Amino acid sequence: MTGIKDVAREVEMSTATVSRALRDLPGVSEETRTRVMETAHRLGYVPSPGAAALASGKTRTVAVVVPWVTRWFFAAVVEGAEEVLRERGYDLLLYNLGGDEAARHRVFETSLLTKRVDAVLVLSLKPSPDELARLEKLGRPVTVVGADVPGWATVRIDDDEAARIATRHLLGLGHRRIAYIGGAVDGVLDFTAPAARLNGFHAALAEAGLRPEDALEADGSFTVAGGMRAAEELLSRPDRPTAIFAASDEMAFGVLRAARVLGLQVPEDVSLIGIDDHEMAAIFDLTTVAQPVREQGRVAAQQVLAALSAQHWAPQQVVLPTRLVVRRTTAAPPVSAGRT
Amino acid sequence: MTGIKDVAREVEMSTATVSRALRDLPGVSEETRTRVMETAHRLGYVPSPGAAALASGKTRTVAVVVPWVTRWFFAAVVEGAEEVLRERGYDLLLYNLGGDEAARHRVFETSLLTKRVDAVLVLSLKPSPDELARLEKLGRPVTVVGADVPGWATVRIDDDEAARIATRHLLGLGHRRIAYIGGAVDGVLDFTAPAARLNGFHAALAEAGLRPEDALEADGSFTVAGGMRAAEELLSRPDRPTAIFAASDEMAFGVLRAARVLGLQVPEDVSLIGIDDHEMAAIFDLTTVAQPVREQGRVAAQQVLAALSAQHWAPQQVVLPTRLVVRRTTAAPPVSAGRT
DNA sequence: CTGAAAGCGCTAACAT
DNA sequence: ATGTTAGCGCTTTCAG
Numbered sequence: 001m002t003g004i005k006d007v008a009r010e011v012e013m014s015t016a017t018v019s020r021a022l023r024d025l026p027g028v029s030e031e032t033r034t035r036v037m038e039t040a041h042r043l044g045y046v047p048s049p050g051a052a053a054l055a056s057g058k059t060r061t062v063a064v065v066v067p068w069v070t071r072w073f074f075a076a077v078v079e080g081a082e083e084v085l086r087e088r089g090y091d092l093l094l095y096n097l098g099g100d101e102a103a104r105h106r107v108f109e110t111s112l113l114t115k116r117v118d119a120v121l122v123l124s125l126k127p128s129p130d131e132l133a134r135l136e137k138l139g140r141p142v143t144v145v146g147a148d149v150p151g152w153a154t155v156r157i158d159d160d161e162a163a164r165i166a167t168r169h170l171l172g173l174g175h176r177r178i179a180y181i182g183g184a185v186d187g188v189l190d191f192t193a194p195a196a197r198l199n200g201f202h203a204a205l206a207e208a209g210l211r212p213e214d215a216l217e218a219d220g221s222f223t224v225a226g227g228m229r230a231a232e233e234l235l236s237r238p239d240r241p242t243a244i245f246a247a248s249d250e251m252a253f254g255v256l257r258a259a260r261v262l263g264l265q266v267p268e269d270v271s272l273i274g275i276d277d278h279e280m281a282a283i284f285d286l287t288t289v290a291q292p293v294r295e296q297g298r299v300a301a302q303q304v305l306a307a308l309s310a311q312h313w314a315p316q317q318v319v320l321p322t323r324l325v326v327r328r329t330t331a332a333p334p335v336s337a338g339r340t
Numbered sequence: 341m342t343g344i345k346d347v348a349r350e351v352e353m354s355t356a357t358v359s360r361a362l363r364d365l366p367g368v369s370e371e372t373r374t375r376v377m378e379t380a381h382r383l384g385y386v387p388s389p390g391a392a393a394l395a396s397g398k399t400r401t402v403a404v405v406v407p408w409v410t411r412w413f414f415a416a417v418v419e420g421a422e423e424v425l426r427e428r429g430y431d432l433l434l435y436n437l438g439g440d441e442a443a444r445h446r447v448f449e450t451s452l453l454t455k456r457v458d459a460v461l462v463l464s465l466k467p468s469p470d471e472l473a474r475l476e477k478l479g480r481p482v483t484v485v486g487a488d489v490p491g492w493a494t495v496r497i498d499d500d501e502a503a504r505i506a507t508r509h510l511l512g513l514g515h516r517r518i519a520y521i522g523g524a525v526d527g528v529l530d531f532t533a534p535a536a537r538l539n540g541f542h543a544a545l546a547e548a549g550l551r552p553e554d555a556l557e558a559d560g561s562f563t564v565a566g567g568m569r570a571a572e573e574l575l576s577r578p579d580r581p582t583a584i585f586a587a588s589d590e591m592a593f594g595v596l597r598a599a600r601v602l603g604l605q606v607p608e609d610v611s612l613i614g615i616d617d618h619e620m621a622a623i624f625d626l627t628t629v630a631q632p633v634r635e636q637g638r639v640a641a642q643q644v645l646a647a648l649s650a651q652h653w654a655p656q657q658v659v660l661p662t663r664l665v666v667r668r669t670t671a672a673p674p675v676s677a678g679r680t
Numbered sequence: 681c682t683g684a685a686a687g688c689g690c691t692a693a694c695a696t
Numbered sequence: 697a698t699g700t701t702a703g704c705g706c707t708t709t710c711a712g
Binding site: 050069225 | 394404408409410415418419423432433446453619
């Protein structure tokens with residue numbers, strides 16, 4: 001493989017000059033630069049990022065740790081991050097945990113630590129104190145997307161607020177029996193969003209003078225199938241809710257399906273709202289609280305890149321806005337359910 | 341950062357021995373090995389893959405090029421590949437093209453060539469002859485997933501056959517007016533599946549003595565929204581088809597939605613079959629031709645890893661089986677549509 | 681079973 | 697503007 005040395009020999013210059021020319025560094029005459037470029041191209045020169053990394057300490061690579069790539073939300077965040085990273089010449093090392101705790105440990109204990117990357121993006125999971133300490137020791141910029149980790153750089157939405165918006169929308173339509181479908185608040189993967197959303201739900205209920213009912217809260221594990229199961233249960237109750245707030249669109253899709261199976265009309269019999277504005281939400285006319293997903297990936301990537309080119313960086317907490325998107329799965333409760 | 345040298349000093353041995361011990365190479369006494377391991381751990385030793393790569397020529401990294409990570413199919417293949425790669429201690433470098441031609445060029449022209457990876461996985465796209473030549477020159481194992489590229493290692497299903505299975509199922513139920521929703525056959529990203537599936541559809545029709553009708557073939561771009569648009573069009577025709585074969589489950593979901601909007605019952609008014617067995621297919625009771633998706637990623641990864649540890653490898657063409665999964669979106673055509 | 685020494689291909693001072 | 701000279705941290709002959 002032709003390397004920098006071959007090019008240097010060919011143009012009869014030192015490897016230092018060639019290196020500078022190739023990297024567009026100042027201090028090289030225009031003429032030399034073009035000659036080097038041309039020669040490199042002609043010889044089929046191929047850089048060795050590994051060697052460059054070893055010599056410079058910069059890998060031009062960032063690690064992205066994701067719980068499940070197959071979930072749309074995470075895939076979209078990755079897409080956003082990859083986009084800006086590629087633009088800036090950085091590569092993306094993907095670590096998919098697949099919900100597997102063992103994988104998680106290996107990633108945090110070995111891979112990431114191996115001085116393989118310049119920065120790390122952690123999606124939606126809150127590293128344990130131990131892992132946080134490890135990441136800290138790495139001395140590399142780390143940004144957490146979609147989780148609230150005080151003291152660390154994060155990019156997320158205000159989950160509490162998003163849940164309030166959704167709940168208030170339902171309340172505003174006149175609903176009083178509102179069910180909530182969420183996910184484990186203390187999952188093994190330590191998301192912070194589920195707890196925050198549940199909290200927002202409760203807060204909005206309280207504003208309306210309502211108190212939460214255990215019977216109206218179910219676990220949908222943030223999956224379509226889980227949402228369906230939860231809704232089947234909720235909607236089969238004799239005193240079924242007039243509205244359901246699913247903490248993610250994917251769970252809401254499951255609710256839609258459950259309603260159909262049970263012969264219930266949405267929104268005539270039951271209203272439904274989600275969070276995300278998933279790519280399929282429009283297809284289903286799902287009312288939802290939209291969050292900028294790819295954008296969170298983009299911002300997170302920009303954030304670590306900025307940190308890399310600064311000598312000192314203070315962890316930024318970026319909170320992106322959400323927006324209520326009213327479509328056709330929410331309406332006033334059926335009159336028969338009125339209790340006024 | 342503590343390196344191999346620090347460990348060597350501590351155990352009072354040469355770096356060579358430490359290196360061997362750390363990598364479980366033969367020719368190290370058990371005692372030495374455990375002492376090295378312990379010391380390395382105690383000192384917080386962190387390997388430098390970059391340096392190892394430079395010295396050994398092996399990066400223990402494989403590149404995965406994917407058209408769109410946000411599509412379930414690709415995400416699932418990536419998940420499968422990542423799983424086996426991680427097991428074997430390899431890292432995964434993700435290149436998401438996002439349907440962007442410029443990105444594609446940059447990836448094939450620069451990134452991949454930079455001796456950054458030991459092997460490459462290309463998902464569903466058929467590299468151009470030029471790109472193929474480049475990949476060939478790389479001298480690294482390359483496996484293409486989900487596309488048929490003669491002469492190259494591939495892992496895929498028999499798309500033609502899958503389409504025949506789907507079409508025959510519909511024919512077997514008595515359907516004669518069958519519509520097909522597929523995608524661009526000569527797209528910029530050069531997939532081979534769309535053409536093969538269309539071909540299988542035609543072949544199955546021919547077996548039944550039917551000839552294709554242009555009016556019954558539509559483009560759904562392999563997306564939910566595209567499938568919905570295509571179905572709205574097809575199902576609004578006065579002589580609408582009694583069945584629709586969507587070349588992917590995601591397009592089939594769009595069809596389901598279109599049918600609902602148009603007030604048509606599935607399968608009473610129109611039957612529907614897809615391909616994939618998408619994670620949401622079961623939720624919608626969608627009849628489909630299942631293909632092993634994550635498995636294709638796994639096999640592809642295993643294939644390149646096998647090639648890496650062999651001195652000579654012959655490109656293998658692996659074709660994984662598909663399976664008809666009959667659920668509830670297919671039935672005999674409505675009697676009113678009978679034309680016998 | 682262990683060690684010495686020569687790089688891998690590049691970058692980064694420090695010179696000139 | 698360009699060249700010299702050390703490495704970066706590891707692997708890998710080749711010796712012993």
